[in-house]
Amino acid sequence: MDKKFGIKHVVAMGIGTALFVVLTNVQIPVGFIPNTALQTRAAVLAFFSAIFGPVVGGAIGLIGHALGDAVFYGSVWWSWVFPDAVFGIIVGLFAAKYKVKEGSFGGKEIGLFNIVQVVANALAWILVAPVLDIVIYAEPVNKVFTQGVAAFVANVIIIGILGTLLLVAYSKVGAKSGSLSKED
Template identity: 50%
Template structure:
């Protein structure tokens, strides 16, 4: 099924998704051993929105949700990580091109494809882009931001890999599988 990634439906999904992303940011678990780094449950929801509505919705939810969440929660926006949240949303959404979520299909092959996309996207984003932007925008010490980025990346990869995959699977169980309905004679 060809997706219309820039439709009213996508924009509405991005708006509602960003609002829910902001709310879910308040549910976070501090790591403790790395400053300003937490387990974020909002990325589980970002994964669902992105694979259902595509990369535009995923990118907008990451961008709007993270920036407004930062502003509301901390009083300022940490743009380097906002950019990565948008990239992660886009990466999750790109996986939707290879998935048949709306057809109710999310078997082992789809799970592997989704997780390949999410691991690669998050690794690039959190291990490289976020620390490099932290250094170039904010002048943060390299050793600090690479530890933060690596820790956040691993936590998000594992969280999305387990709970994001489960949430997407649960969602697909609500969809009617293609060919499952038969016309009565």
């Protein structure tokens, strides 16, 4: 994790949030569980969190999800906004250990990233989202825990595949090109 928070983090927040919002409607419904889908935006959140750390990840999860809900659905479902922020923060806490910026995102780091994303998804979607659904919206317990488990599984799959591929590609190309760095 970067010790300094600078302009590249602000830019990353802006780009990540914009991508997260735009990708809100890019989803494949799980089908048998309402309001639950495979969403590419989860991989984008994991990608930015793994590169730029917990502040950027938390901000993208919170702002991106809230704006996406407001723009595409007309209202914000806060019990699902906060879990994305929690996920971004947890994945981002280990950003330095993934070694993506150094161009060393390989076997051990890929394994660590996927272990962290599974744990972060479990906390966010099997614990935080259902509890907030019950507390904030008085939703039925069975419904929200079923949705939470489905969201957990969907996110683990999409992040495990697409998130990992994005990080591998960035580690090999983007990290070495000096993207988002100060010009001389």
